Amino acid sequence: MPNLSEYAVLMKEEWNRRLELDADFWMAEWPESPEAWTASGERDFHALVCEEMREKGAGVRVLEYGCGTGRLTQVAARYFGLVRGVDISDTAISNARSRLSSFTNVSLSTCDGTTLSGEASASYDLIFSYAVLNHLNSTVLASVLGEMVRVLEVGGRLSLHLYVGDYPKLPDSSDTHTVRGYSSDQLKEVFRKLGCAVPSLTPCSLPFDGDFEKCLKPTIVETSKVQSGTSYAPEELGVILEGNRDISPDSYIECNVLYDRFNRLVKQGETIRAVETARFLLTRETRMSHLVTIKHAIALLEQAHEYPVRK
Numbered sequence: 001m002p003n004l005s006e007y008a009v010l011m012k013e014e015w016n017r018r019l020e021l022d023a024d025f026w027m028a029e030w031p032e033s034p035e036a037w038t039a040s041g042e043r044d045f046h047a048l049v050c051e052e053m054r055e056k057g058a059g060v061r062v063l064e065y066g067c068g069t070g071r072l073t074q075v076a077a078r079y080f081g082l083v084r085g086v087d088i089s090d091t092a093i094s095n096a097r098s099r100l101s102s103f104t105n106v107s108l109s110t111c112d113g114t115t116l117s118g119e120a121s122a123s124y125d126l127i128f129s130y131a132v133l134n135h136l137n138s139t140v141l142a143s144v145l146g147e148m149v150r151v152l153e154v155g156g157r158l159s160l161h162l163y164v165g166d167y168p169k170l171p172d173s174s175d176t177h178t179v180r181g182y183s184s185d186q187l188k189e190v191f192r193k194l195g196c197a198v199p200s201l202t203p204c205s206l207p208f209d210g211d212f213e214k215c216l217k218p219t220i221v222e223t224s225k226v227q228s229g230t231s232y233a234p235e236e237l238g239v240i241l242e243g244n245r246d247i248s249p250d251s252y253i254e255c256n257v258l259y260d261r262f263n264r265l266v267k268q269g270e271t272i273r274a275v276e277t278a279r280f281l282l283t284r285e286t287r288m289s290h291l292v293t294i295k296h297a298i299a300l301l302e303q304a305h306e307y308p309v310r311k
């Protein structure tokens, strides 16, 4: 099992590689046009951040955790005075910087993926995060939640997209992509220990659903900081989140996503991107029969399209 700093290195490397392959695709939505990208950010931001918070406007200090290429950040910037977006991936941040260069009230930085060490305590009124926390192993999630509460002002709000359910398995702790979900009791206990109000858990139905096994419900988790709580070691809260569930090394969600992407690209005649996607898949897939099929598909595409064969 990787420790926190080893897992942070792994997360950064893997998310950078995903985004270098295809930045838009690895966001929570892969819109086909700039207009669709803006519209999907608008929709998800509205689902995540309630009207009461949006109406508070310019004076609200906002942090987005895992801002990716800025899909929701750009919407938040229209409502609030100062919006800071952090993400573990340098590729995501440089992409977001060029997309959001016209916004003077947005600041963007990479973070280490387990803490908010660059942020002062009690310096935000709202922290939101969409399609990020579900990718973290339980110890990292516990660490990030603890840090979010630390940098939140008493009375400030957390609006987080998570998956809720009693699924008996968790992916291996070194997995940086497969969706993880927790029971409402586990989440309530963790937020209570961190000094937050009992969270409200609102199931949300959005076009993006990362739970391919359909056991977990995408949920908006909202809570507010009631008092400066005791600080806990991430491992201690991580144990609450893990409970007694089995750890399953057989998580093929990332492969399923890549197969889907590959098929779409082939259908669209985007051969070069299809071959790049299949090559990426080769670095993820472990099932021998699947590996043979992917190599065969790459060879066929390269032959049919006189694609330059990589040495």
Ligand SMILES: C[S@@+](CC[C@H](N)C(=O)[O-])C[C@H]1O[C@@H](n2cnc3c(N)ncnc32)[C@H](O)[C@@H]1O
Pocket (backbone or CB within 6 Å): 011, 015, 016, 026, 027, 028, 029, 065, 066, 067, 068, 069, 070, 071, 072, 086, 087, 088, 089, 092, 111, 112, 113, 114, 129, 130, 131, 132, 135, 136, 140
């Ligand atoms: C599925 S994308 C979602 C991006 C964005 N929130 C959106 O909805 O468009 C997940 C993002 O989380 C980032 N991420 C993954 N693990 C992270 C971590 N431990 N800390 C911060 N960001 C992380 C990835 O780099 C990626 O940009």
